[in-house]
Amino acid sequence: MRRLGSVQQKMPCVFLTEVKEEPSRKRDCQQFQVVATENVNPRALESNVACALATEKLDGTCCYVSVYKGEPYLWARLDRKPNKQADKRFKKFHHSRKSCKEFTWIVEKDFKDVPDSWIPAHGVQHYNGQPVPDENGHIPGWVPVEKNNKQYCWHSSAVNYDARIALVLRPRSDDSELLEIAAVPLSELLEQTLELIGTNINANPYGLGSKKQPIHLLVPHGILQIQNAPSVNYQQLAEWFQGCEEGKVEGIVWHCNDGTLVKLHRHHLGLKWPDGDVFLNKRPVIICVNWVSYELDIGSEDLFGSFSNLNGHHFDCIQDVHFEA
Structure with a gap:
């Protein structure tokens, strides 16, 4: 992983x-x-x-679980990108067929602002205390997914910070051919990267949910x-x-x-x-989300509550998972 x-x-x-x-x-x-x-x-x-x-x-968007404000949090991928002037200089340099590694960046001036909570990803090199852009002129990084942030609403739907849990798709520990959608403590996912897939991510090649009832899930990298x-x-x-x-x-x-x-x-x-039916939809899935055990009030439209109503149900594939109207 x-x-x-x-x-x-x-x-x-x-x-x-x-x-x-x-x-x-x-x-x-x-x-x-x-x-x-x-x-x-x-x-x-x-x-x-x-x-x-x-x-x-x-085929989704990369996420990360790490501590923020003293608690395990989901972080969204946010690459720091150059501003228009710097990007224009970089492209002109690149089109001259020179090595991108030879281009000189002034990080303090050349890059767009990011939230104060933004952090560079591990593996990003630093020079004179500043992160070094990659060959595409980007600085990979993360920003915490805070409550009620509309920009990351689909990320937010897959976590509940009150219960400190996340909705995770993974193989069953006792049957690797069977997938499960489970409520997993965020503490068990600390310092892992995951892929967020679902209805509103990358044209939804896996056919998850619907416009009326969107579904978004986190999948730990390397688990499939x-x-x-x-x-x-x-x-x-x-x-x-x-x-x-x-x-x-x-x-x-x-x-x-x-x-x-x-x-x-x-x-x-x-x-x-995608090219026809995708392999992820060839495997059966079981729902393992028991919201009652967390003793928290939850709205009927919340994704955790919807899955809790299906706790223990089997489906032929994740594409078949739907909630009753």
Whole structure:
């Protein structure tokens, strides 16, 4: 599992990549694609990726659990980005084909303001007491998800600070083929990163909830292991993504024994996402949320209360989870 808020400067692709002057399949308004070559990244080889744990890469937004105001809190990903003038200078420098590492930033002047509570992610380098931007000109970081913050309302729906719990999707400890939606103490998630998925996140490729009854869940990184992962070979991985039921995922993250993380997106191979039924919806799920045990009043529209009404219910997949009107 990924810990210590470890959003890296940029998680490398398991293969060496090259840039094609074609519109991105992943990001709108990006007029180039980053595609994988057939050569394994030397960083992955050095970390013995062949023996690494392969896990499903989920299509959501990254979160982090850490202490804030003396209590465990959910933190949302917030990259500090350059202001317009600095971004213009950076792009001009980048288009000159010079190395981005040679660009000189003045962090105090070049970057947009962030909340006072903002912190840089672990792994971000510092120079003269200031965080160093990554090769894209961003400084990865976190901001606490406080109560009644409309900007992070979907994050907030997956946590309850009065009860100090979070709604988590994970495999059952006694049956790895069965998923569970459980109320988990935030203290058990301390210093872990998680993926928030759901109705209003990244066009909802998993089909969770509905506009009228949105559902958002947290999934600890590294917890969805790929049972029959192919070898780190370009052709075998391409065939796996296209021909295997288990390959209906956005990508793979390999967790190496030395702590290194490397990834592969479907779009690195020129493949569509989502493409038909996704693998996460091929597994049954049970609801394990018993709100009564927390002895707190809760509104009928609260996500915890809605799940508590379904406590003990089984569903064929998470897409089938709906609340009665």
